[in-house]
Amino acid sequence: MPNPDLDPTEVAPPPSMGHPHELARGHSWIPAILGRAKSKMLRPYVFGLILLAAVLFPYVDGNEGDIDAAANALAFAMLALGLNIVVGFAGLLDLGYAAFFAIGAYTYGALSSYQIQPEWSSFWTPFQWLGLVEHLQSGAGAGVVHLDVSFWLALPIAALVAAFSGVLFGAPTLRLKGDYLAIVTLGFGEIVPIVARNTPYITNGAQGLNGVTTPNLFGYNFGVLSTPYYYLGLALIVVLIFVSTRLKYSRVGRAWLAIREDEIAAEAMGVDRTRLKLLAFALGASFAGVTGTFYVAKLQTATPEMFMFPVSIMVLVMIVLGGIGSVAGVVVGALILQLLQSWFLQDLTQWIHALGNLTGIAFLQTVDLVQSIELIFGIILVVMMLYRRQGIIPERASVTALTYEQQHAMPSPQSVESDLVPLHRRAIDPHKPLLVIKGLAKSFGGIKAVDRVDLEVAPRSIVAIIGPNGSGKTTFFNLITGLIEPDGGKVLLAGEDVTGLKPHRIVSKGIARTFQNLRLFSNMTLMENALVGAHVRTSTGALGAIFRFQRVKREEEAARARALEILRIFGNRLVPRLEHLAYSLSYANRRRLEIARALVSEPVLLLLDEPTAGMNPTETLELTNQIRRLCDRGVTVLMIEHKLDVVNKIADKVIVLDHGEKIAEGTPKEIHSNKEVLRAYLGRTTGVVAAAAIAS
């Protein structure tokens, strides 16, 4: 049995990052738990079979109308995948998504039709060499330019243009609450078709673009029939599904989910929310740009009416029906709705009319389901939201409860301590204070919530803040972690000024926190919650996530290994439930998970806001010991705590806040006999009462 008070510096273990394999050694139960996720491995076969059926479909069916409908359905499935990144992954409601579809469509339309024909001049010669323009001469004069950008080049161009407009329109609203984004995107979705109609020079106005060039591939022209476009759409959608899936199960995807679940907690865990929201917006828009290019190449025309509000709503209905956030779901939702409209509704209407004729019911003879499609959309939205918010194919499969063996086949906390790793990799000068706070102040209106508080926290110590409710303790934490901007004062971490930095920057400097009223990402698994903590210590971006380079794989494995390591601090409390969603945890386990999530970000300073609230005495004692051990392993702890027995047991220093002012500071013993403190806690007491309190 190893010594529970083992000093980690004596063990000097290798840093856990980059050595994931050492972890699993000797713990056969870990693969057993991770193996639950392996059942998903069936999916490639299913996907392959569906793809095979899709490839064979034109041969089997052979009806031009059906193939055309299927190609259009693929276009809408592509749109649904793009909107799903914005609405499903990042949780931002975009009601003007068709605008990006329009931008992509007109980008290709304008670049490869006869719409824009400037005078020929030598300026265009290099473009002619590159094959981007043609020189048209008719009779006298210099002739005109015919823009003739290849479809394959236009695809990335349109994607970039759409992504750029996504950023342009997303940026102003991202600081605001999500509701505003919905309304601004709605307005944007309204503006774009109006601009298209009112700028006939580029778009030919309401008549629409004509004569858009059809794609060419190695001399094969796609022409005007649907089958080649069907295959092109199939190829594109496979790519977009791949991109969506890779993004979703990556550092980027987890950060999006975290923002969707709780923006403030995401930021306090180191996620740069502005940047990630813009990324979601840009990527979502780029999908629409690609789809627009494809759609216009297929139709060889574009009119403003193709991109109006109902299109945005239709795509939204598709992802709501399929399952918000679920890649497979939104594709299925889009295909169902599109094929329902083009294949089944007309037939169904005729059957109902026949039924009406048979039964003599007038209503059945005249009802037109194709006309009622938008009514059906409305009903789908309401019914799905009320009764099945997760859609046809939910984003997450449900996880079964643990068996008795799984719950108990765990190492005890003590045996886990054997492979201790450092909790952060930073050298801290043990002789200088780690955290120095000078004159920190914040007022809300006339109320001084925090009034010029000074504080020094020595490295590897535990400092407790106590004080009556409303004395400004949590505000004090919010000021240190950047959630609230201070009115004055300084916060120095290891000599570095971190005052007023954004929360995610402060996390990267080494301060992490938990929240008094628990801000976990409820619909993410334990593992994912912990991994969001690793966000600031990892660097994979969108491209890395899509291509999954070796570096990215290593980083991901190392982050998982580290997260597992941290979760094991709590013994068998959290580890058996790695794949469970956070909301299913007990209250005490949620508190533990929040601490674990904060620890994964490798903090030198950990801020705990009432860590033992809601725990029973046994759990409180267990956590108290665990906090003490964290401190021994190199993490400095600043904690708000109401339970004075906890404070007495582990705090090296206690400060007392009352009405935003620091009224006392000292060891727990000194604080106990401090008259100011007693007055703050017990009200205006006479000397007798105070003496009695001290005596007790």
Add this chain to the structure above:
Amino acid sequence: MTQWDILLQQVINGVSLGAMYSLLALGFTMVYGIIELINFAHFNVFMVGSFIAMWALVAMGFAGQSHVLHGLPLIGVLAVAFLATMLGTGILGVVIERFALRPLRNVSGTAPMITTIGLSYILYNVILLGAGADSKNYSNPMPNTHWDFLGGVTLRLREVLLWVVSLVLMVALHYFVRHTKMGKAMQAMAQDQEAARMVGIDVDRVVMLTFFLGSALAGAAGLIFGLYYNYTSYLIGYKAGLRAFTAAVLGGIGNIPGAMIGGVVIGLIESLGGQYIAVRWTDVIIFSLLVLVLVLRPTGLLGRAAPSKS
């Protein structure tokens, strides 16, 4: 007409439109103030209101502009029409809240907003399928009385009526919110729902009442739309609703006087922009303004009445 006469005429038109947008914006702002929800169903509650009013007038024997009234009979008929419409849309609002939104009250994220979009679509298509796609010639008992001023500026009776009705409704609302027990409960809810519940306010009742009042005002706006333009159609909700929402944001969402002022500002932009720039750019101007306000002054002109709860 001189430049100034044209300007004056457009201001008259703008204030009239603005009064209608204000009534509509109040519904958005009240609901948002209390449960922080953008209620897209409100767009088409307004549209349904204009139809209910038309049917009420038809039921009273009016068809098209065949039959105009003056004096007391006119006031009586209009009063009945307003009451019937406001009761009708008020009940519609309550039904929407009770059956579609209350189950989602504590669901976070985009679900409640998506539901209101679905509801809006349902209302829109029910009217489209039930009443047809053509514009309806409104049953309008209003005479074409108007007063011409020097320089050709015209003030019509229907504009005066519109101003009076809007003003009366807004003053009544203001009185209700400020001086009655239920109104104070609404203010308390806007500040802090939990605290309101704890001091014994029946939260469900207050939310229901808010929907009733907001929807009733939208119904009144719907009737005014019909009387003013002499037509209605299933299409009118979307554009007017968006503008009214912009008005609510402009005034500071959640802020009742803000919505009134915002409505008038949007009305003036619409009429003056149409006169001096081009009608086809009106929407672009209005939405650009919306984006600008959100960027530069997200709390709107008058600021939020209640602190944000996020």
